[in-house]
Amino acid sequence: MxxxxxxxxxxxxxxxxxxxxxxxxxxxxxxxxxxxxxxxxxxxxxxxxxxxxxxxxxxxxxxxxxxxxxxxxxxxxxxxxxxxxxxxxxxxxxxxxxxxxxxxxxxxxxxxxxxxxxxxxxxxxxxxxxxxxxxxxxxxxxxxxxxxxxxxEQVVTSIEEWLAEREEDADGGLGRLSGAFGFGSDEADSEATDGLEESLEDAVRDAIDDGMGDVLSLLRxxxxxxxxxxxxxxxxxxxxxxxxxxxxxxxAADVESDVENPLEELHEASEVVSRRAEAISQHTEAQAATAEEAANEIDEVSAAAEEVASVAAEAREESERTERLAGDGVEAAAEARRELGAIEDATERVETAVGELESRTDEIDEAIERLDELAQRTTILASNAKIESTRGDAGDETMAIIADEVNSFAKQTKRDLDAIETALEDVSEATAETVEAVTETSTRVDQGGERIRDTIESLERIHDAARSTAAGLEDVATATDQQAHSIEATAESVEELSRSAEQVADAAESVAAASQEQTASLGEVSAAVGRLTDVEPFESEPVYERVSREPDTGADHDPGPELEFDAETTETQ
Missing domain, CATH: 1.10.490.10 (Globins)
Incomplete structure (x- = not known):
């Protein structure tokens, strides 16, 4: 293939x-x-x-x-x-x-x-x-x-073939080769010449010419x-x-077709623009006057806004003071709450002590009853001893003395018991009054504690409200400051608008003249668009006369991509 x-x-x-x-x-x-x-x-x-x-x-x-x-x-x-x-x-x-x-x-x-x-x-x-x-x-x-x-290889082969042709000569071998290259030593040899032997030179040249012919064929x-x-x-x-x-x-044809009607419409529109430009100039002058009046009114509003900002700042300071006082009240209420807790604890301890006192009083009453019984028995014993002493025995006198002493002790004990009983009755009455007072005090402490807690909660709400009010007033003050700045900026903008309106009025006066010039230019534009279709057809030369080489750009050496043949290939061996 x-x-x-x-x-x-x-x-x-x-x-x-x-x-x-x-x-x-x-x-x-x-x-x-x-x-x-x-x-x-x-x-x-x-x-x-x-x-x-x-x-x-x-x-x-x-x-x-x-x-x-x-x-x-x-x-x-x-x-x-x-x-x-x-x-x-x-x-x-x-x-x-x-x-x-x-x-x-x-x-x-x-x-x-x-x-x-x-x-x-x-x-x-x-x-x-x-x-x-x-x-x-x-x-x-x-x-x-x-x-x-x-x-x-062709040159070497040519030399070898040249030598082979002369192997039969008498001077063959190395001597013949050296002689061919002009290295012979026999000065008498009339055939010796300078340089290569002519026949060898011809052979070498023929081989080189043949190789160069191959090169030229490839290049062609x-x-x-x-x-x-x-x-x-x-x-x-x-x-x-x-x-x-x-x-x-x-x-060019499409442009001419597309712009033909628009150009006519633009011509008519330019005349309308000219008329309306004059009206715009009049309206702009009125707008400038109105803008000046608005600027004066905004100046007054700006002064009022500054006054509001000042009042808002004072209110903010007062609100901050209220917040501090409310905070102090909350702290005092918290302290009262701690004191109230201590009072409640003490009240509970008093109630406990009164209960123990009542218990002890009951025990004393029981002891007094026993002592009273003992005194009665002692009195009886003393009476018996007294009776025995009247019988006239030797120890009667002693018994009489003992009886007298016992009787005296019994009477004294009776009097002491009566005094203790009277004191206990007084203590019992005082204890009852104390219990009643403690109960009433506990009730009042509970009521006072509840009111204090309510007061603390109210103070906390007041403190939170004062804090929120202070924050709100600060926002109001900030907003008022911003409003004042905004009003000032608006006043400047209105003044600028007034100046711009005056400039627009001046510019509007020139619009009519420019529109008239535009109308005149539309005719030239139409003629220029028409010339787009007047381009002479492009006549190309024969391709082989237009072959051009791209100039060397001096870029880095880049021999380009492979000679790509985009083909289905097969082995050629």
Missing amino acids: NPERTFGHGGLNGFLEVDRLLDGIGLDEDDVAWRKEFIGFDETDEQRLNDLEPLLRDNQDEIADEFYDNLLEYEAARDVVERSPKGVEQLKQTQRAYLVSLSTGDYDLEYFENRARIGKLHEMLDMPLKQYVGQYGVYYDLIMRRVNERVQ IINLDMQIATETYVDSYAQNLEEAIDQHEQL
Whole structure:
């Protein structure tokens, strides 16, 4: 299978109009023949390229790898590769097929049609022309290195063949070789000459000429490829230019059609504007007078606002003082609450002590009853002893004394018990009164405590209200200050409005004159719009006469992206 047919027929070809492309660049058999003749490409070049096929085929993998390794170092090249529907490995295969096709083509119209397709595909991928042409510099380096090695091998082979032809001479071997290079030592040798022997020099020159012929053949076919591919770019630029011209002409016609009625309406509207401008001037003068009156009234409002702000500030100070007093009252109430708690505790302790006193009084009553009983018994005992003493026994006198003492003790005890009982009765009455007083005191303490608690709660509410009032008054004062500033700003704005109204009145007077000038200018605008359609049609030159090269911009070296053929490829081995 011919390798040149293995690329240039990929997925993007569905978007490519080949016939229109060929017509656009004028590519036909006569054009191909003229191009070949112009650069001297003939059958000899075709034969030389065919002879180079083994060299190119053997080095196709290495050249494709090095080519893409170099290109992918540049971001611009990577961007184009990413836009291609094929991956890097597929592109390398395409590159290998292209390399081999340089030496296996028929170099006819079909060959160059395929080259035109390749160039157009690069342009469709938005590869800049400078990159497309620049990448050939990389290609030259990769191919010419191999060709250079081939030329050197040809020169060495020529020398070896020259030596082989002279092996039968008597002076063969190393001596013959050194003599060929002018190193002979026999001065008498009439055949010795300076420099290389003429036959060896001719052989070396023939080998170098043959190698340079191969180089020129490669350069010529690649130059033809570049011509065709570059013209696809130029054709695209020309097509875009023609489309732009068509769009311009259509736009001019549309503009003329679109503005015709608006211009007439604008002409009529300008006359209306002129009349209304005069009315605006009159209204503006009245507005200026009204604005001045409003400014005077706002000055009065501003003075009143400042007075309100002053009163609000005084009220705020009084509210703050009330808040402080309420706070002191809350603190005093809190202290009273603590004292009330202590009184309640003491009252409870008194009630407890009175209860214990009543209990102790009952115990004393019981003891008094026992003592009373004892006194009665003692009295009886004393009476008995007294009776016994009257009988006249020896111990009667003693018993009489004892009886007297016991009787005296009993009487005294009786009197003491009566006094204690009387005191206890008094204590019992006092205790009852104390209990009653304590009960009443406890009741009053409870009532007073409740009132104190109510008072504390009221003071707290008063304190909160005073605090809220103080905060509100401060907000009022702040708002009043802001209002005063706003009124002052409004007064300034009204004054500015008054001045602006005067300026507008002055400007409105000139609107009528400007409107009249505008009416006169509309005629000129209409004439200018009409000239948009008077553009002469753009006559393009033949494409091959318009081929241009983009100038070197001095940017960093960027040979551009790969020679991407967007094709289905096969192995060419």
